[in-house]
Amino acid sequence: MAKRAQHAAATSSSAAPAAAPAGDAARAPSASHVVVFGVAAERLGLRLEQVAEIIRPPKLAKMPMAPPSLLGLANLRGTVLPVLSLRRLLGWPDASAGDTARVIVIDRAAPFGLLVDRIDRLLRVADDAIAQDDAGAGQLDPGLLEGVIKGGEGRDTIKVVHPDRLLRDQFARLSSAGPRAAAGVAVIAGAAGRNEAAQHRLALLSFDLGAQEYALPLERVLEIIALPPHVSEVPRPETAVLGVVTLRDRLLPLVSLRTLLGFPDDLVRDGRAKVIVLSLGQGAVGVVVDRTRDILRVDPALIDPAPALLTRGEGDAEIAAICRLDHGRRLVGLLSADRLFRSELVSRVLSQQQEQGSVAGHQAGGDAVADEQFIVFRLGEQDYGVPVAAIDEVARAPERVTRLPKAPAFIDGVMNLRGRVMPIVDLRRRFELAANQAKTAQRVLVLDSGGGKTGFLVDSVSELIRLPAHAISAAPEVSADQARLIHRVANLEADGRIILLIDPAQLLDRVEADVLAKFARSRPDAALPAS
Incomplete structure (x- = not known):
């Protein structure tokens, strides 16, 4: 990884007098590469063997309850990378990150990144050129430095920082930690011993179609995703089938619940439309709704069979029951995942799913167990x-x-x-x-x-x-x-x-x-x- 950093660092034909000439450096038995970079008006350095690579500032996820020097977490090719502000670590005021700002990724078992203002060059110096000099540290704490490379007349001193020492106060846990195992979450104390009435409540996911609220059993819901902006149409689909989308490298057929319930098929694209992914046999089907609302746990005593009149609409789906919530002021139509489609439509949707090469990505067995x-x-x-x-x-x-x-x-x-x-x-x-x-x-x-x-x-x-x-x-x-x-x-x-x-x-x-x-x-x- 150090080679990537060497390639990414800017080089310069000019060198500080302490640096060995190019010909002598090639023969020097003991020499080091130093990545030289700038923060504010200071010229700082890092030994190249400490550097994994140098990247542009990435998109960051903000971590709460963290020291202010942590800017956030980045995704670096599948690795979670903490990115720290070197300005804040050194106690200097913030400045807007310009086009020259870069993140130096420190090579560790658990890597982290340092945001700097600019990369100057890659410098080759003799090891004895990095000298301990507290006076040369200037306003920096000498304890943060490996040493300094003194410049000649008219040249600034380069202060070589030690990355682990930068973390010793605010991020001691980060500097000493290797990769941790991703242990599972702990069970909430007492949650496993909920009273019997709570255990028998029915868990429901409620959602809206127009002005009416409906619900599906939560146990049949695999996940909920936003309605993708593009849905691929399929040849001769059923009326309710909108098309297919890719969900983590697997094809997922989308079905309009409006059509299934006999409503006008006006697909809502206001940014709140959702796809409820339901397990259906050994496969999965996405049901498009206007918006999701709540997760409810309902006493079975509040659920009544649906009047026969509600099961005779123009659509294929039927309302299985009615939930009476908020003392009857809120009525929720409960749909059965098994009766959501008529049997002939189920077979055609699953057949279409298989013809398109979709693997039943949410099977009951296999990897889904984990x-x-x-x-x-x-x-x-x-x-x-x-x-x-x-x-x-x-x-x-x-x-x-x-x-x-x-x-x-x-x-x-x-x-x-x-x-x-x-x-x-x-x-x-x-x-x-x-x-x-x-x-x-x-x-x-x-x-x-x-x-x-x-x-x-x-x-x-x-x-x-x-x-x-x-x-x-x-x-x-x-x-x-x-x-x-x-x-x-x-x-x-x-x-x-x-x-x-x-x-x-x-x-x-x-x-x-x-x-x-x-x-x-x-x-x-x-x-x-x-x-």
């Missing part, structure tokens, strides 16, 4: 994931919450969730992010810890995704809080995305859990209106 499902939510421009198994439900943010005096800043208040008081934690505040002004898409992720429910307010819920084991890796340890809460990342190289995977068991530490338990014991039920 897959994990996550609810993906957003805070600002960053994606986060929580295991589906840890989510009790996903609800809309309440119009108002009851504020609690003397509560920690990250506690938004408490809300009434079907007769039970539930504290709401604002994840933006918990992660020390700026406040969100746009609140229309906010959702509350409800986690059941066994002793009670806690809601986590997020900007939006974007998708449900199934990730193979090879896409999940250990997150770099940049701080103790981050390492405990976010110790895995999903690196989707094909999409250029990094999803930070949250361990739900660590979402509240012991002190915060005690605070929430105190609020639960106060039981301010009488002061709360029913939602």
